[in-house]
Amino acid sequence: MLLCAFVLLAAVARSGDRVPIHYTVEGRGEPALVFVHCWNCDRHFWDPQLRAFRKSHRVVAIDLAGHGQSGAGRKDWTIDAFGDDVKAVVDELGLKRIVLVGSSMGGPVSLEAARKLGDRVVGIVAVDTLQDVEQKAPPEQVDKMLQDIKSDYKGQTTKFISENLFSPTTPPAVRKRVLTVATSASPERSVAMLHAAMLYDPLPALAEIKAPIRAINSDKFPTNLEGNRRHIPQFDVALMKGAGHYLMLEDPVRFNALLADALSRLEKPHE
Numbered sequence: 001m002l003l004c005a006f007v008l009l010a011a012v013a014r015s016g017d018r019v020p021i022h023y024t025v026e027g028r029g030e031p032a033l034v035f036v037h038c039w040n041c042d043r044h045f046w047d048p049q050l051r052a053f054r055k056s057h058r059v060v061a062i063d064l065a066g067h068g069q070s071g072a073g074r075k076d077w078t079i080d081a082f083g084d085d086v087k088a089v090v091d092e093l094g095l096k097r098i099v100l101v102g103s104s105m106g107g108p109v110s111l112e113a114a115r116k117l118g119d120r121v122v123g124i125v126a127v128d129t130l131q132d133v134e135q136k137a138p139p140e141q142v143d144k145m146l147q148d149i150k151s152d153y154k155g156q157t158t159k160f161i162s163e164n165l166f167s168p169t170t171p172p173a174v175r176k177r178v179l180t181v182a183t184s185a186s187p188e189r190s191v192a193m194l195h196a197a198m199l200y201d202p203l204p205a206l207a208e209i210k211a212p213i214r215a216i217n218s219d220k221f222p223t224n225l226e227g228n229r230r231h232i233p234q235f236d237v238a239l240m241k242g243a244g245h246y247l248m249l250e251d252p253v254r255f256n257a258l259l260a261d262a263l264s265r266l267e268k269p270h271e
Contacts, residue, residue, distance in 0.1 A: 008025075019073055036109050045249060098120055132222075
C-alpha cells in the first residue's frame, strides 16, 4: 500500500508468540525511526516526535504487548519478548534501514530488537536510559521494592514515579498523564515487567551490537560516559538539563532538537 507523506496508518502485527501488536506509521524517508515507549506508557507518548519528524523520515510508534491497544495474552513478560514485538512491526513494514528510539525500558527493548534485526539497525537513540551499563541492581533490593508495589499498587506506583522520575519542572499535565496511565495498568503485569526491566543485563546485547548508540538523558541521574564506552565504544550522550524522566513530553521542542542532532551524528559516527 502506497502512502502519501503524512497519511497516518494504524495497523496490527503479530509478535513471535502471536500477541497482536498495534502500531502507527506515517511519513517517508530513511532511515525509518521506530519509537519504543517506556514501562506503563504507550505509543502516544511519542506523538510530538511523530509530528516533528514525519516530514523527513518514515516514523513508526509501537504499543508493546500489555500496553496501549496491544494484546496482553503473554505468559512471560521479558525484555526479549518485547524485542520480538518491535521486530514483528519492522518485518511487517519491510523496513530496511532503521533507527530505534527507546525511552527508559524501551532502551533495553531496543537493544534486544537490534540483536534480532541485525544490520537493518543503523543506530539506536536511548532516551533517559543506559546511564551506567555496568551497574547492576541487587536482586534482593528489587524484590523488596516490588513487594511494596504489590502491597499497594496505586499508592506505591504513584510514590515511586513521583519521587524518582519527575523533576521540579515536570509540567502538571505530564505528571497527571503519566500517573493516570501507570496506575490504571494491570498490577500483576506491571510488576512482572518492572522486574524484567530492573534486572536486565545489557552487556550481552552490547557485545553484539555494532550500530552507534546515542543517549539523550536527563541530568537527574549521572551518565557514566567512561564506563559505558568500555562496552560501547560507539556511545555518546547529550544531557537535557533540568528535566525529569519523560523528556519527550516535558519539553518536546528542546527534546526534538537534541534528537535531530543525535540523528545527524548517527549519520557521521566518527565525529
